[in-house]
Amino acid sequence: MNFVKRAGLSLWARRGRALITLATFLAISVMVLAGVLVDDATARAELAAKRSVGAEVNLDVDMSQLADTGQLQAPRIDAATVDRIGALPEVQSYTYTIWDRALLTGRDKLVDGGPKDPMGPGGTVGMGVLDSSLLPDFRSGRSTLLSGEHITAADQEKKQLLIEERLARRNGLKVGDRITLTGNDEKTTGKFTVGGIYRDPRPTAEADAEYGISPANMIYGSVGGLSALDSAGDGPRKVGKATFVLRDADGQGPFKSGAKRIAGSALTGFKLDTNDKALQQMTGPLGGIRSTATLAMWLMGLAGAAVLALLVNLAVKQRRTEYGVLLAMGERKNRLIAQQALEIVAVAAVAVGLSALFTPALTQSAGQALLGREASAAERKLDSWQPPAPGSTGIYQGIDPDDRPVENADPIDRITVALGPADLATVGGVGLGIGLLATAVPAASVLRLSPRTILTKGK
Template sequence: MNFVKRAGLSLWSRRGRTLITLCTFLVISVMVLAGVMIKDATARAKHEAKRSVGAEVNLEMDLKSLGAGGALVAPQISAAVVDELGASPLVQKYTYSMFDRGVVKGGTELVTGGVDAAASGMGPDGTPTVGVLDSALLPDFRSGNFELLSGAHLTAADKDKHLLLIEERLARKNGLKTGDKITLGAHEGKATADFTVAGIYRDPRPSSEPEPEHFVNPANMLYASVGGFAGLNAPADGSLQVRKATFLLSDADDLGRFEEEAERIAGSALDGFALTTNDKAIRQMTGPLNSISSTAAVAMWLIGIAGAAVLALLVNLAVKQRRKEYGVLLAMGEKKGKLIAQQALEIVTVAALAIGLSSLFTQSLTQSAGQSLLGREAAAARHKLDSWQPPAPGSTGIDQGIDPDDKPVENADPIDSIDVRLDLAALATVGGVGLGLGLLATAVPAASVLRLTPRTILTKGK
């Protein structure tokens, strides 16, 4: 009788033991398969989140280098260099900005009653102005903190035009609407230019709360097309210099490549600047995914190790119980290799059946369990975000135990759903793990028995 037939008869005659082994393999297969599918599902969800959000790289002044060599002047970089970086195929959109003061002329009045003009370093007819290439990429607009009420954003196509975005309180006080003109003068010299109101936006901060970066009345903040505004205070060589830039990458996985490309293109022009990545939105969205992925991995390993230990004990017990059978077969001239092959075939058959059964229901089971677990994690993350309170106006929040960096990113809700899929790669992984455990559990006890002679096996019993 060949060993394949003997393996089939052995499994059938020992149905109780076969069933126990099958259940053990089934538990291992389900847990490993569930862990693999959750890992794959969370990886897909993270990738989609990265692609939807992109990655924000900020080119800003390096505070560590400020003051080096006794210089306290904020660095500037040529807009032409930034344009070259923005032309990279890795960049989806980009913007840059410069801050200066404009002198409002022609009867336009600033909003008063808020932050004192003297405290902001401005005169009675001056207002802080940010020249910007693409206003839609400003953090407050991207997060939804600022709302564009009418008109359109400033874009790269408007770079050299004379356009403005003004806050609704300034517009209301002066009866301005989109299409109207505001005359701005240089803060030094006599240059003036008429700017057209391209849009009116809303800043929710009260006039009494200073704009955090420039410490001015937020109602008087102007955003201008960068080239047109720079023309009021043009440098002697006529080149446009900017102080910060933002690059929105198409894929967050390209962060490292972009940093290398920036170093290659800009070189020494980056002196005094630092490239920093802002992946806070992605981390906020994928936090629950990381949690369930870790939980699934721990559960998979614990159940897998425990199941493997039980499986090893079962196989070891089975091999020892069959010592006499092995002794008789060896005495009849059967080769030891075929006996080991028979035992391995029995294990492989049970393992294959368990893997096949697990593939029938593990996907739906994992989808339900993973969705429930992710829902709880997402709800907890959302509650933590909703409970965050900003520091009091004029306070850094440090004395209140509040870290401003913990402020939630708007429109970046934690992901609360995953799509679990069963694919051939997952089945191959489970198959490899299951068969590997089975063969290892078989080889060790079988080798310990089959190294003996038939006479020793038959005469010494168990």
């Protein structure tokens, strides 16, 4: 008799055991498929988050390196070198900043009520930027442009400014108005045009962590315009920090290698740090449900595999007489093993098919519930963070300013489960691998014997 027909008759004759095997296979298939679906869904959510946040690398002063070398003055790097780094193929866009003390002169005044100005009366920080839209505060959404336009690379040799709305309101300024600024030497002056007005939500009395002035008095200007206020001469333009937005998050390694090759020793005192804080804040809950689903998949899969192995081992041993008779009639051993494998494949195929019908909906419901709890916990943790009091660093209160949550980077609280051919192939491969392994071991132990030994030895 054809071994395929024999396999079908065997499954029908032992349908009770076949149903138990099917149930075991179904449990394994459901758990493995659920784990695969959760992993795929979280991977898609993480990829979408990466694309929305972007890959950002910051060139900034390495304070630990300065402390080790005893250097007191922060290093600077030539703007031309930064431009060459920005031309690397991995870079989508970039900006850099220069800063110095600037004085408002004439009728314009600073906003009152801020922290005591460490730079003297009328002093503010004039931060020159190549592209203000790429500054971290604007990219994160903490600061927003209310009117006018951002400073761009096309404006770098113009005398263009962005001012905070409270400073604009204090002096009755609007887009297109002119402001006179005096450089750090208190002699060199220049007239600048208000190109845009932005909003910084920080209180007027809160000192900027880096510059110590009120955020209401922070001025952003074109790099060429502010450099013209520097009476030191017409030497190379020097940059204190830069931000590079990459085309792909996976391009960080080649970008850093290229930057070090271009800049060489000019990077001494600087560090290239990937700014993935927003991404980590958004994707944190995904890691929690992924680990939970993976653990459940392994536990249930291993338990199911153990039960399946016991069932198959028992079934093979109970069919010793059948094997002996078939071998005595001239049936080849490889055909008997093929029959056993076919029976397992048939049961496994039905189990995988059934699991594909309801596992996606079940996984969507369960995964969404788990993710909702993880996201809520992450939101509560973010909401509990309180900034240090105005004028305080927060160190003595146990507050780390670097733990400040990134705005507009809410933890992901939704995933979409989708079943694809690759998922079914993965589950089918795992199920068949377990089944065939469970069949091969006991079958080989029986079929290595001769027909006479099998029939005379009994059970």
